[in-house]
Amino acid sequence: VIRIAAVGDVHFAEDMLGRFSSQWARLAERADVFLLAGDLTNIGSRRQAEALAEELSIVTIPKVAVLGNHDYHYGEPDAVRESLEAVGVNVLEGDALTLRIGERTLGIAGVKGFGGGFTGACGHDFGEPEMRSFMRATEHSAQRLEKALLGLRADFKVAMTHYSPVKDTLAGERLEIYPFLGAFQLAEAIDRGQAHLAVHGHAHHGAERGITPRGVPVRNVAMALIKQPYGLYCLDTHGALQVERDSAEVIVE
Amino acid sequence: MDLEYQYLVARLQEALACDERVGSQDIKVVLTAGRIHLIGDVPTEARRAAADEVAHVIAPGVVVRNELRVLELGEVPRPEAIE
Numbered sequence: 001v002i003r004i005a006a007v008g009d010v011h012f013a014e015d016m017l018g019r020f021s022s023q024w025a026r027l028a029e030r031a032d033v034f035l036l037a038g039d040l041t042n043i044g045s046r047r048q049a050e051a052l053a054e055e056l057s058i059v060t061i062p063k064v065a066v067l068g069n070h071d072y073h074y075g076e077p078d079a080v081r082e083s084l085e086a087v088g089v090n091v092l093e094g095d096a097l098t099l100r101i102g103e104r105t106l107g108i109a110g111v112k113g114f115g116g117g118f119t120g121a122c123g124h125d126f127g128e129p130e131m132r133s134f135m136r137a138t139e140h141s142a143q144r145l146e147k148a149l150l151g152l153r154a155d156f157k158v159a160m161t162h163y164s165p166v167k168d169t170l171a172g173e174r175l176e177i178y179p180f181l182g183a184f185q186l187a188e189a190i191d192r193g194q195a196h197l198a199v200h201g202h203a204h205h206g207a208e209r210g211i212t213p214r215g216v217p218v219r220n221v222a223m224a225l226i227k228q229p230y231g232l233y234c235l236d237t238h239g240a241l242q243v244e245r246d247s248a249e250v251i252v253e
Numbered sequence: 254m255d256l257e258y259q260y261l262v263a264r265l266q267e268a269l270a271c272d273e274r275v276g277s278q279d280i281k282v283v284l285t286a287g288r289i290h291l292i293g294d295v296p297t298e299a300r301r302a303a304a305d306e307v308a309h310v311i312a313p314g315v316v317v318r319n320e321l322r323v324l325e326l327g328e329v330p331r332p333e334a335i336e
Binding site for chain 1: 255273276277279294296297299300324325326327328329330331332333334336
């Protein structure tokens, strides 16, 4: 069994220091890896990222993240990335990593993703340069995710995005803003890349559970939605729960 | 609703998103009976207070009902098996 803790949309800032320390300090007892699905900071400043890094420094299991739209707002996403990497967070954007957890391997591919909408109600690479640029950003992001997933050689593969790959996990959000919350191209990449699980954030008022057209489980782990310090998921060839055990040795390959 | 009220709601939502202390696109703004209601969850009391201040700046003289709640997190969940 591989135990995955995942949360998105923490929207951390200096006013939240210490908020999660008690729960995150015990993560190693319950999970093998901690996934952070974007909007890690509230406005994307270095100061906020450094505050989050301090909060995350107590987490001893591997930490893997993608950035979200809020992490870009201040115009210094590289500073956000650097601050998080300084405390051992692996920040993915169109790339992947593999962890060895016990006798199993877990591959994680991540991109921020982007909007565009879903089949039957989506934008196209057509018309004004601004619109074409918007949709090309989505296509490009999805292509990078697919390539990263296909490049993984692991027992289990997880796709992590900030934007949603499916409509299912947006249920509860206003229909008018669906195109700003996700894009079907991400689901296509997840399906083609044969992921076992996809996690995302961004949709605070959506639903936790969804599924891609080819059957990959999708989980929306936005903190405002799950109202927990993280969601917890187990990947197992038999689908059985086995949560009582010692922490596994984890090696980043 | 007065058309100007609709524009005011849009401007206030934009201000709440762009204010560095608030930074939320998640706050519902309702303007009814001449009062502004701020509705939703925010992570901290400081952001709740900042949202109130922003509303007063954007709509001076309008009564603001701050119904924002500070998000409370539950216990760590039981794990879900993914098959």
